[in-house]
Amino acid sequence: MILRRLTLSNIRAYATTATLTFAPPGARNTTLIHGLNGAGKTTLFEALNWVLYGDIVKYPGHLLNESLLRSVGEGDTITGSVSLEFEDAGEKYFLSRGVVGALTGGEVSEKQSGVEMYTIDALGNSKLVKGGDQRILQMLPSAIRTFFFFDGDKIAEFTRPGKEQDRQITRAVNDVLHLELLNRASQHLGDIARQINKKIAERGTAEVKDLQARLERQLALRDQLAENRRLIVAELEDATVRKGQIDHRYRDIENVAKQAARRSQLETEVRVCASRVEAAKVGLMQANLAAFSLPMSGVLAEAEDLLEEKRKKGEIPSDYKDQFLLDLLEHHRCICDRDLRPGSDPYIRVEQLLQQVVPNGLQEKALLLHGEAKRLLKSHDACKAAMLRCMSDIDSAHKDLDALQHELDEVNAALGAESHTDVLELESQRLSLEAEIGKHRTSLGGLEVQIESARAAVERLEKEFHAESQRQQGLKTLTREAAIASRAGNEIAAIRERLIGELRTDLSSEATRIFKAFTWKTDFFERVEVGEDYLLQLFDVNGRDMRGVMSMGETQLLSLAFILAMTAISDHQAPLVIDTPLARLDRNVRLNLAAALPDLTSQLVLFVTDTEMTPEVRSSLADRVGAEYRLSFSDGISQIVDGGL
Amino acid sequence: MARLLVSIDARHHEFYREMAGKDRGKDAPFEHMKDLFVACAAVGLRNGVPVPFAKREGIFDTNAFSQDEWIAFEAAYVAKTQDLEALQVSDRRGNEAVLSFIEEFANAGVGIVKEQVSGRRPEVDLALLLLEAPTTI
Numbered sequence: 001m002i003l004r005r006l007t008l009s010n011i012r013a014y015a016t017t018a019t020l021t022f023a024p025p026g027a028r029n030t031t032l033i034h035g036l037n038g039a040g041k042t043t044l045f046e047a048l049n050w051v052l053y054g055d056i057v058k059y060p061g062h063l064l065n066e067s068l069l070r071s072v073g074e075g076d077t078i079t080g081s082v083s084l085e086f087e088d089a090g091e092k093y094f095l096s097r098g099v100v101g102a103l104t105g106g107e108v109s110e111k112q113s114g115v116e117m118y119t120i121d122a123l124g125n126s127k128l129v130k131g132g133d134q135r136i137l138q139m140l141p142s143a144i145r146t147f148f149f150f151d152g153d154k155i156a157e158f159t160r161p162g163k164e165q166d167r168q169i170t171r172a173v174n175d176v177l178h179l180e181l182l183n184r185a186s187q188h189l190g191d192i193a194r195q196i197n198k199k200i201a202e203r204g205t206a207e208v209k210d211l212q213a214r215l216e217r218q219l220a221l222r223d224q225l226a227e228n229r230r231l232i233v234a235e236l237e238d239a240t241v242r243k244g245q246i247d248h249r250y251r252d253i254e255n256v257a258k259q260a261a262r263r264s265q266l267e268t269e270v271r272v273c274a275s276r277v278e279a280a281k282v283g284l285m286q287a288n289l290a291a292f293s294l295p296m297s298g299v300l301a302e303a304e305d306l307l308e309e310k311r312k313k314g315e316i317p318s319d320y321k322d323q324f325l326l327d328l329l330e331h332h333r334c335i336c337d338r339d340l341r342p343g344s345d346p347y348i349r350v351e352q353l354l355q356q357v358v359p360n361g362l363q364e365k366a367l368l369l370h371g372e373a374k375r376l377l378k379s380h381d382a383c384k385a386a387m388l389r390c391m392s393d394i395d396s397a398h399k400d401l402d403a404l405q406h407e408l409d410e411v412n413a414a415l416g417a418e419s420h421t422d423v424l425e426l427e428s429q430r431l432s433l434e435a436e437i438g439k440h441r442t443s444l445g446g447l448e449v450q451i452e453s454a455r456a457a458v459e460r461l462e463k464e465f466h467a468e469s470q471r472q473q474g475l476k477t478l479t480r481e482a483a484i485a486s487r488a489g490n491e492i493a494a495i496r497e498r499l500i501g502e503l504r505t506d507l508s509s510e511a512t513r514i515f516k517a518f519t520w521k522t523d524f525f526e527r528v529e530v531g532e533d534y535l536l537q538l539f540d541v542n543g544r545d546m547r548g549v550m551s552m553g554e555t556q557l558l559s560l561a562f563i564l565a566m567t568a569i570s571d572h573q574a575p576l577v578i579d580t581p582l583a584r585l586d587r588n589v590r591l592n593l594a595a596a597l598p599d600l601t602s603q604l605v606l607f608v609t610d611t612e613m614t615p616e617v618r619s620s621l622a623d624r625v626g627a628e629y630r631l632s633f634s635d636g637i638s639q640i641v642d643g644g645l
Numbered sequence: 646m647a648r649l650l651v652s653i654d655a656r657h658h659e660f661y662r663e664m665a666g667k668d669r670g671k672d673a674p675f676e677h678m679k680d681l682f683v684a685c686a687a688v689g690l691r692n693g694v695p696v697p698f699a700k701r702e703g704i705f706d707t708n709a710f711s712q713d714e715w716i717a718f719e720a721a722y723v724a725k726t727q728d729l730e731a732l733q734v735s736d737r738r739g740n741e742a743v744l745s746f747i748e749e750f751a752n753a754g755v756g757i758v759k760e761q762v763s764g765r766r767p768e769v770d771l772a773l774l775l776l777e778a779p780t781t782i
Binding site for chain 1: 774
């Protein structure tokens with residue numbers, strides 16, 4: 001089956017007509033439909049199931065658009081429909097189902113119509129197909145389609161540990177292999193043989209009667225033993241799972257010891273690192289003090305320039321010049337013989353020069369200031385370097401401290417959860433379970449012997465019974481019939497066992513292949529096995545059964561691997577339509593799943609939430625998406641928006 | 646150098662106590678009020694506009710300044726006033742002139758320091774302010 005186009009009209013939140021064209025098989029075989037929760041993904045998923053099989057799981061009796069229903073007047077009707085165009089075995093089909101809503105006596109009621117199915121020839125001519133429902137079931141039986149069209153709930157069904165999961169898997173295997181038919185056939189033939197035996201006994205001699213009674217008791221005993229065996233196997237498996245969980249708890253306890261040691265180490269490291277932070281802060285405070293003049297570099301440079309200018313002009317140092325000028329004024333004559341009498345121009349000039357000279361008492365201070373301003377300015381580069389180094393130390397120490405504190409918080413949280421672990425109680429439970437397992441194994445061993453012995457006894461008694469009845473006239477035909485029925489029943493039972501064995505092998509190998517494609521711990525997990533009584537088991541590389549110790553994500557993945565393995569071995573060609581498969585998976589698994597899913601089917605339709613649709617998932621799927629739609633929802637109306645591909 | 650009382654605007658006294666006080670313990674970004682005053686003065690000088698006091702309040706004396714700090718103040722004073730007379734060590738009036746000059750610049754800088762040195766890591770904020778870095782790490 002290849003899906004081509006789905007059209008909804010007035011269904012749920014799709015108030016008008018919405019159409020979805022699916023990506024065809026090929027390199028880009030994936031149709032991606034994404035939107036927020038409540039945007040209408042599940043409606044599309046349900047609509048697909050409804051148009052094919054006529055059943056609605058989530059919204060029974062509520063198919064029509066509610067706002068249209070509210071607007072309908074007394075006696076009026078509104079209609080809705082879902083149609084699907086698809087191909088199967090080279091033939092094109094058009095499938096449609098309708099629903100009519102009416103308001104009668106203030107009550108809204110919906111009535112669904114049957115399926116209408118048409119074949120479409122190359123010229124586009126349609127021809128009604130009678131018995132459309134049956135035709136669909138031939139293409140993809142209802143029991144099988146749940147492995148092709150499924151959602152998170154289906155995955156969850158297989159993740160619930162215990163007998164319910166086993167029953168689900170048993171039912172699934174029976175559905176795929178039509179084993180129910182073989183079961184019933186085998187049982188029916190056995191019943192026929194027993195009824196004929198009774199007739200023979202009624203007409204037979206006392207010895208025949210006695211043999212039949214003994215055979216009947218032996219058969220009852222054999223069946224009872226087989227039932228006992230089934231119960232013990234179930235209990236043994238149950239105890240094994242519980243023991244696996246306790247072993248896991250033990251490993252946790254070992255981790256607790258390691259974690260406690262790590263906590264102690266971390267606490268020391270946090271203290272050391274906190275001291276580093278404090279030391280770096282003190283260092284920066286000191287560096288800040290030393291760098292007090294950094295913002296003053298402008299005025300210090302101005303001071304330096306001013307004093308430098310005065311030095312260049314000879315205004316500092318001043319004492320020699322000062323003395324020289326005073327001598328000139330005292331002797332009223334220069335060495336060049338110029339007259340310097342008071343009041344003369346040269347005298348006035350010298351007096352002015354004397355006034356400009358820095359007073360003798362200040363020259364040292366001025367020179368000191370000049371040198372110190374220069375020194376302070378020179379020290380600025382070193383100050384800056386010291387401050388930056390200290391800031392970097394603080395930053396680095398804070399980062400280390402944050403990382404250590406984060407790890408310490410995690411360890412504390414982990415240890416907090418384990419603080420109430422009662423090791424003795426756990427040990428007691430473990431011993432008790434080991435004893436239980438040992439007891440079951442012993443019982444099982446004993447039962448196997450008894451069953452074998454009962455089978456041999458049944459076989460022997462049957463032969464004796466048939467030999468004895470053969471000797472009696474009028475019972476030959478009946479005896480032959482009983483022998484044939486018994487043999488045929490046994491043969492069918494043997495065929496059934498062989499089929500189950502083969503299926504388990506195929507299923508195990510396919511599920512292993514798929515699981516390994518999904519998980520990122522490929523070196524850790526070795527194989528998936530569908531065990532006796534269809535128990536789904538996962539083994540690590542050391543051969544340990546991982547049931548009960550897997551994370552929720554791994555359990556989901558195992559279920560998904562099983563579901564997909566079922567589709568692979570079911571021998572039916574159909575697209576995989578999956579609603580919200582990635583929600584509970586962690587990042588690595590999500591990416592692996594997104595990358596691997598398109599290869600597991602000829603056509604893939606994925607409904608994902610915006611949360612699941614991370615950029616990494618989108619990138620992982622990018623080369624495989626042939627059609628993409630975004631679902632928008634506003635004012636109570638869902639719309640399909642073409643994603644642009 | 647004459648021993649003089651260093652004053653700040655009375656309305657900033659609480660801030661001085663908070664930033665350098667013992668109440669804040671080892672988290673205080675300044676060990677002494679003098680250190681905060683010096684930082685305020687330096688930042689105020691960088692901005693170049695002195696702010697006169699509304700109400701003076703003496704908080705420590707000039708002996709608290711290191712030699713480098715006082716020299717830097719004198720250099721700033723000389724650069725801005727070109728008055729070398731005030732450098733006379735024995736001249737109390739000269740010291741007073743330098744001090745009142747610096748006090749007004751410290752008064753100008755205190756607002757900037759108050760605004761920028763208020764995060765969880767005040768020593769880093771102060772370093773960035775001194776370095777004139779625009780962002781915090």
